[in-house]
Amino acid sequence: MPRRPGPPSSVQLDPTAPPAVHLAGQHPRTDVERRVRDGTWVRVRHGAYVDAAWLSDVPGADRRMALARLEALRRTSPRPPLLLRESAALVWGLPLVAVPEVTHTVSASNPTSHGARDVVRHVVDVPATHTTMHRGHRVTTLERTAVDCATALHPYAALVVADAALHVGADRDVMLALLEAARGRRGVRRARAVLEVADGGAESPGETWTRWTVLRLGHPVPETQVPVDTGDGRYWADLGYPAWRVLLEYDGAEKYGADGRDAVAALRRERRRQLAVEDAGWRVVRVTAHDRRHVGAFEARLRAALPDAPRTARPHLHPPPA
Incomplete structure:
Protein backbone atom coordinates (compact mmCIF):
# COMPACT_ATOMS: atom_id res chain seq x y z
CA MET A 1 0.00 0.00 0.00
CA PRO A 2 1.46 3.43 -0.91
CA ARG A 3 2.37 5.92 1.77
CA ARG A 4 2.61 9.67 1.69
CA PRO A 5 6.30 10.52 1.14
CA GLY A 6 8.28 12.18 3.90
CA PRO A 7 9.23 11.62 7.54
CA PRO A 8 6.85 10.27 10.20
CA SER A 9 4.12 12.65 11.30
CA SER A 10 5.19 14.85 14.21
CA VAL A 11 1.75 14.23 15.75
CA GLN A 12 2.55 10.51 15.93
CA LEU A 13 6.06 10.99 17.30
CA ASP A 14 6.34 13.66 20.01
CA PRO A 15 9.99 14.81 20.11
CA THR A 16 9.69 16.27 23.63
CA ALA A 17 12.49 14.86 25.79
CA PRO A 18 12.29 14.47 29.59
CA PRO A 19 13.11 17.72 31.44
CA ALA A 20 15.84 18.59 33.90
CA VAL A 21 14.66 17.65 37.39
CA HIS A 22 15.78 19.47 40.54
CA LEU A 23 16.02 17.23 43.60
CA ALA A 24 15.30 18.85 46.95
CA GLY A 25 18.12 16.92 48.60
CA GLN A 26 20.65 18.70 46.40
CA HIS A 27 19.57 22.24 47.36
CA PRO A 28 19.19 24.16 50.63
CA ARG A 29 15.69 23.87 52.01
CA THR A 30 15.19 27.65 52.06
CA ASP A 31 16.23 27.84 48.40
CA VAL A 32 13.69 25.17 47.42
CA GLU A 33 10.90 26.89 49.37
CA ARG A 34 11.72 30.24 47.79
CA ARG A 35 11.68 28.88 44.25
CA VAL A 36 8.35 27.12 44.83
CA ARG A 37 6.88 30.23 46.48
CA ASP A 38 7.86 32.58 43.66
CA GLY A 39 6.67 30.11 41.00
CA THR A 40 10.07 29.31 39.52
CA TRP A 41 9.77 25.61 40.30
CA VAL A 42 6.80 23.24 40.18
CA ARG A 43 6.65 20.09 42.32
CA VAL A 44 6.17 16.95 40.22
CA ARG A 45 6.50 14.36 42.98
CA HIS A 46 7.90 14.19 46.51
CA GLY A 47 11.27 15.92 46.63
CA ALA A 48 11.42 16.61 42.88
CA TYR A 49 10.76 19.81 40.92
CA VAL A 50 10.97 21.15 37.36
CA ASP A 51 11.19 24.67 35.98
CA ALA A 52 7.72 26.18 35.74
CA ALA A 53 8.56 27.61 32.31
CA TRP A 54 8.87 24.05 30.98
CA LEU A 55 5.21 23.40 31.84
CA SER A 56 3.54 26.73 31.12
CA ASP A 57 2.15 28.21 27.91
CA VAL A 58 2.74 25.05 25.89
CA PRO A 59 0.28 22.55 24.43
CA GLY A 60 0.24 19.18 26.12
CA ALA A 61 1.21 20.41 29.59
CA ASP A 62 -0.31 17.25 31.12
CA ARG A 63 1.96 15.14 28.94
CA ARG A 64 4.98 17.19 30.01
CA MET A 65 4.03 16.76 33.65
CA ALA A 66 3.88 12.99 33.15
CA LEU A 67 7.32 13.03 31.50
CA ALA A 68 8.62 15.04 34.44
CA ARG A 69 7.29 12.43 36.88
CA LEU A 70 9.03 9.69 34.91
CA GLU A 71 12.32 11.57 35.03
CA ALA A 72 11.93 12.33 38.74
CA LEU A 73 11.30 8.64 39.48
CA ARG A 74 14.38 7.64 37.49
CA ARG A 75 16.54 10.21 39.31
CA THR A 76 15.38 9.11 42.76
CA SER A 77 15.48 5.33 42.21
CA PRO A 78 18.54 3.23 43.17
CA ARG A 79 18.17 1.49 39.80
CA PRO A 80 16.28 2.93 36.81
CA PRO A 81 12.82 1.32 36.84
CA LEU A 82 11.54 -0.57 33.82
CA LEU A 83 8.62 1.38 32.36
CA LEU A 84 5.75 -0.26 30.50
CA ARG A 85 2.27 0.44 29.08
CA GLU A 86 1.37 4.15 28.81
CA SER A 87 4.54 5.21 30.62
CA ALA A 88 6.71 3.51 28.02
CA ALA A 89 4.53 5.00 25.29
CA LEU A 90 5.24 8.46 26.70
CA VAL A 91 8.98 7.88 26.50
CA TRP A 92 8.68 6.59 22.93
CA GLY A 93 6.73 9.76 22.06
CA LEU A 94 3.51 7.96 21.07
CA PRO A 95 0.17 9.79 21.39
CA LEU A 96 -2.25 8.79 24.15
CA VAL A 97 -5.99 9.35 24.45
CA ALA A 98 -5.53 9.98 28.18
CA VAL A 99 -2.21 10.85 29.81
CA PRO A 100 -1.77 8.67 32.92
CA GLU A 101 -1.54 10.30 36.33
CA VAL A 102 0.54 7.37 37.55
CA THR A 103 3.76 5.78 36.35
CA HIS A 104 3.61 2.13 35.29
CA THR A 105 6.67 0.08 36.22
CA VAL A 106 7.63 -3.59 36.40
CA SER A 107 8.10 -5.16 39.82
CA ALA A 108 9.85 -8.43 40.59
CA SER A 109 7.54 -9.14 43.52
CA ASN A 110 4.15 -8.10 44.82
CA PRO A 111 4.34 -4.43 45.86
CA THR A 112 3.60 -3.40 49.43
CA SER A 113 0.91 -0.93 50.44
CA HIS A 114 3.58 1.56 51.48
CA GLY A 115 4.77 2.44 47.98
CA ALA A 116 4.37 5.82 46.31
CA ARG A 117 0.80 6.49 45.25
CA ASP A 118 1.84 7.86 41.87
CA VAL A 119 3.58 4.60 40.88
CA VAL A 120 1.78 1.40 39.84
CA ARG A 121 4.02 -1.66 39.99
CA HIS A 122 3.07 -4.63 37.79
CA VAL A 123 4.34 -8.12 38.52
CA VAL A 124 4.79 -9.34 34.95
CA ASP A 125 7.42 -11.29 33.05
CA VAL A 126 9.35 -9.03 30.70
CA PRO A 127 12.31 -10.83 29.09
CA ALA A 128 15.46 -8.83 28.46
CA THR A 129 14.79 -9.08 24.72
CA HIS A 130 11.60 -7.06 25.27
CA THR A 131 13.43 -4.13 26.89
CA THR A 132 15.69 -1.34 25.70
CA MET A 133 17.05 2.06 26.69
CA HIS A 134 15.40 5.11 25.17
CA ARG A 135 15.96 8.74 26.12
CA GLY A 136 17.75 7.61 29.27
CA HIS A 137 14.89 5.37 30.46
CA ARG A 138 14.57 1.59 30.65
CA VAL A 139 11.44 0.83 28.67
CA THR A 140 9.73 -2.02 26.92
CA THR A 141 10.48 -2.18 23.20
CA LEU A 142 8.24 -0.28 20.81
CA GLU A 143 6.42 -3.46 19.83
CA ARG A 144 6.01 -4.71 23.41
CA THR A 145 4.76 -1.28 24.46
CA ALA A 146 2.07 -1.27 21.78
CA VAL A 147 1.03 -4.83 22.68
CA ASP A 148 0.85 -4.07 26.41
CA CYS A 149 -1.32 -1.03 25.69
CA ALA A 150 -3.52 -3.10 23.37
CA THR A 151 -4.20 -5.67 26.10
CA ALA A 152 -4.83 -3.12 28.86
CA LEU A 153 -6.54 -0.09 27.32
CA HIS A 154 -9.95 0.60 25.80
CA PRO A 155 -9.84 -0.57 22.15
CA TYR A 156 -9.90 2.96 20.72
CA ALA A 157 -7.09 4.14 23.03
CA ALA A 158 -5.15 0.99 22.14
CA LEU A 159 -5.68 1.61 18.42
CA VAL A 160 -4.28 5.14 18.75
CA VAL A 161 -1.06 3.70 20.23
CA ALA A 162 -0.86 0.80 17.75
CA ASP A 163 -1.38 3.06 14.73
CA ALA A 164 1.32 5.44 15.90
CA ALA A 165 3.76 2.64 16.72
CA LEU A 166 3.38 1.16 13.24
CA HIS A 167 3.69 4.63 11.72
CA VAL A 168 7.07 5.22 13.36
CA GLY A 169 8.50 1.81 12.56
CA ALA A 170 7.13 -0.95 14.79
CA ASP A 171 7.12 -4.44 13.25
CA ARG A 172 3.57 -5.84 13.04
CA ASP A 173 4.83 -9.44 12.79
CA VAL A 174 6.76 -9.01 16.04
CA MET A 175 3.66 -7.61 17.73
CA LEU A 176 1.52 -10.52 16.54
CA ALA A 177 4.17 -12.99 17.72
CA LEU A 178 4.11 -11.39 21.17
CA LEU A 179 0.34 -11.84 21.30
CA GLU A 180 0.61 -15.45 20.15
CA ALA A 181 3.06 -16.14 22.98
CA ALA A 182 0.56 -14.62 25.42
CA ARG A 183 -2.38 -16.66 24.13
CA GLY A 184 -4.99 -17.26 26.83
CA ARG A 185 -4.09 -14.27 28.95
CA ARG A 186 -6.48 -11.48 29.77
CA GLY A 187 -6.96 -8.91 27.00
CA VAL A 188 -5.15 -10.86 24.28
CA ARG A 189 -8.24 -11.48 22.10
CA ARG A 190 -9.16 -7.81 22.23
CA ALA A 191 -5.58 -6.82 21.46
CA ARG A 192 -5.49 -9.12 18.44
CA ALA A 193 -8.69 -7.51 17.13
CA VAL A 194 -7.09 -4.09 17.52
CA LEU A 195 -3.92 -5.13 15.69
CA GLU A 196 -5.99 -6.60 12.85
CA VAL A 197 -7.13 -3.10 11.91
CA ALA A 198 -4.13 -1.08 13.13
CA ASP A 199 -2.61 0.88 10.25
CA GLY A 200 0.67 2.76 10.10
CA GLY A 201 -0.83 5.11 7.52
CA ALA A 202 -2.67 7.01 10.24
CA GLU A 203 -0.88 10.31 10.77
CA SER A 204 -2.79 11.54 13.82
Missing part, protein backbone atom coordinates in the same frame (compact mmCIF):
# COMPACT_ATOMS: atom_id res chain seq x y z
CA PRO A 205 -5.13 10.32 16.56
CA GLY A 206 -7.89 12.19 14.71
CA GLU A 207 -7.39 10.00 11.66
CA THR A 208 -7.44 6.95 13.90
CA TRP A 209 -10.71 8.12 15.45
CA THR A 210 -12.22 8.54 11.99
CA ARG A 211 -11.27 5.00 10.95
CA TRP A 212 -12.37 3.59 14.32
CA THR A 213 -15.77 5.26 13.96
CA VAL A 214 -16.22 4.07 10.38
CA LEU A 215 -15.60 0.50 11.56
CA ARG A 216 -17.93 0.88 14.54
CA LEU A 217 -20.66 2.01 12.15
CA GLY A 218 -20.21 -1.24 10.25
CA HIS A 219 -18.60 0.03 7.06
CA PRO A 220 -15.74 -1.76 5.26
CA VAL A 221 -12.18 -1.02 6.33
CA PRO A 222 -11.00 2.14 4.53
CA GLU A 223 -7.53 2.45 3.02
CA THR A 224 -5.14 5.01 4.50
CA GLN A 225 -3.00 7.54 2.61
CA VAL A 226 -4.89 7.32 -0.67
CA PRO A 227 -3.01 8.84 -3.66
CA VAL A 228 -5.19 11.03 -5.84
CA ASP A 229 -3.92 12.22 -9.22
CA THR A 230 -5.47 15.51 -10.35
CA GLY A 231 -4.85 18.20 -12.92
CA ASP A 232 -3.04 20.08 -10.17
CA GLY A 233 -0.71 17.20 -9.33
CA ARG A 234 -0.80 14.24 -6.93
CA TYR A 235 -2.43 14.69 -3.53
CA TRP A 236 -2.68 12.27 -0.63
CA ALA A 237 -5.93 11.83 1.28
CA ASP A 238 -6.07 10.64 4.89
CA LEU A 239 -8.24 7.62 4.12
CA GLY A 240 -10.98 6.49 1.82
CA TYR A 241 -12.40 3.95 -0.62
CA PRO A 242 -10.62 4.18 -3.99
CA ALA A 243 -13.04 1.71 -5.60
CA TRP A 244 -15.90 4.12 -4.88
CA ARG A 245 -13.77 7.29 -5.28
CA VAL A 246 -14.74 8.45 -1.80
CA LEU A 247 -12.23 10.14 0.53
CA LEU A 248 -12.33 11.03 4.22
CA GLU A 249 -10.23 13.92 5.49
CA TYR A 250 -9.75 14.69 9.18
CA ASP A 251 -9.27 18.41 9.78
CA GLY A 252 -7.30 18.80 12.99
CA ALA A 253 -6.00 22.07 14.41
CA GLU A 254 -2.42 21.00 13.66
CA LYS A 255 -3.20 21.14 9.93
CA TYR A 256 -3.70 24.91 9.99
CA GLY A 257 -1.06 26.00 12.49
CA ALA A 258 -1.31 28.48 15.36
CA ASP A 259 -0.43 31.65 13.47
CA GLY A 260 -3.38 33.47 11.89
CA ARG A 261 -1.64 34.20 8.60
CA ASP A 262 -0.43 30.61 8.34
CA ALA A 263 -3.97 29.39 8.96
CA VAL A 264 -5.39 31.57 6.18
CA ALA A 265 -2.75 30.32 3.74
CA ALA A 266 -3.40 26.72 4.79
CA LEU A 267 -7.14 27.16 4.27
CA ARG A 268 -6.53 28.52 0.79
CA ARG A 269 -4.27 25.59 -0.07
CA GLU A 270 -6.82 23.16 1.32
CA ARG A 271 -9.60 24.75 -0.73
CA ARG A 272 -7.52 24.54 -3.91
CA ARG A 273 -6.69 20.94 -3.11
CA GLN A 274 -10.31 19.96 -2.56
CA LEU A 275 -11.44 21.59 -5.83
CA ALA A 276 -8.73 19.69 -7.72
CA VAL A 277 -9.73 16.40 -6.07
CA GLU A 278 -13.43 16.94 -6.81
CA ASP A 279 -12.68 17.89 -10.40
CA ALA A 280 -10.88 14.54 -10.69
CA GLY A 281 -14.15 12.81 -9.81
CA TRP A 282 -13.73 12.11 -6.08
CA ARG A 283 -16.18 12.86 -3.28
CA VAL A 284 -14.71 14.21 -0.05
CA VAL A 285 -16.19 13.74 3.44
CA ARG A 286 -14.57 16.17 5.87
CA VAL A 287 -14.35 15.20 9.54
CA THR A 288 -13.64 17.52 12.47
CA ALA A 289 -13.45 17.35 16.25
CA HIS A 290 -17.10 18.47 16.28
CA ASP A 291 -18.06 15.10 14.82
CA ARG A 292 -16.75 13.35 17.92
CA ARG A 293 -19.68 14.85 19.81
CA HIS A 294 -22.14 14.42 16.94
CA VAL A 295 -21.37 11.05 15.38
CA GLY A 296 -24.84 10.85 13.85
CA ALA A 297 -24.16 13.84 11.60
CA PHE A 298 -20.88 12.32 10.44
CA GLU A 299 -22.59 9.01 9.76
CA ALA A 300 -25.25 10.74 7.65
CA ARG A 301 -22.61 12.48 5.52
CA LEU A 302 -20.69 9.25 5.08
CA ARG A 303 -23.79 7.27 4.09
CA ALA A 304 -24.72 9.94 1.56
CA ALA A 305 -21.27 9.66 -0.04
CA LEU A 306 -21.03 5.87 -0.14
CA PRO A 307 -22.92 3.67 -2.61
CA ASP A 308 -25.42 1.11 -1.36
CA ALA A 309 -22.75 -1.47 -0.60
CA PRO A 310 -23.01 -4.34 1.90
CA ARG A 311 -21.88 -3.24 5.32
CA THR A 312 -19.26 -5.31 7.15
CA ALA A 313 -20.02 -5.28 10.86
CA ARG A 314 -17.08 -5.56 13.27
CA PRO A 315 -18.78 -6.10 16.64
CA HIS A 316 -15.51 -7.17 18.31
CA LEU A 317 -14.31 -3.59 18.05
CA HIS A 318 -17.37 -2.02 19.61
CA PRO A 319 -16.58 -0.24 22.90
CA PRO A 320 -18.21 -1.51 26.09
CA PRO A 321 -21.62 0.06 26.92
CA ALA A 322 -20.10 2.27 29.61
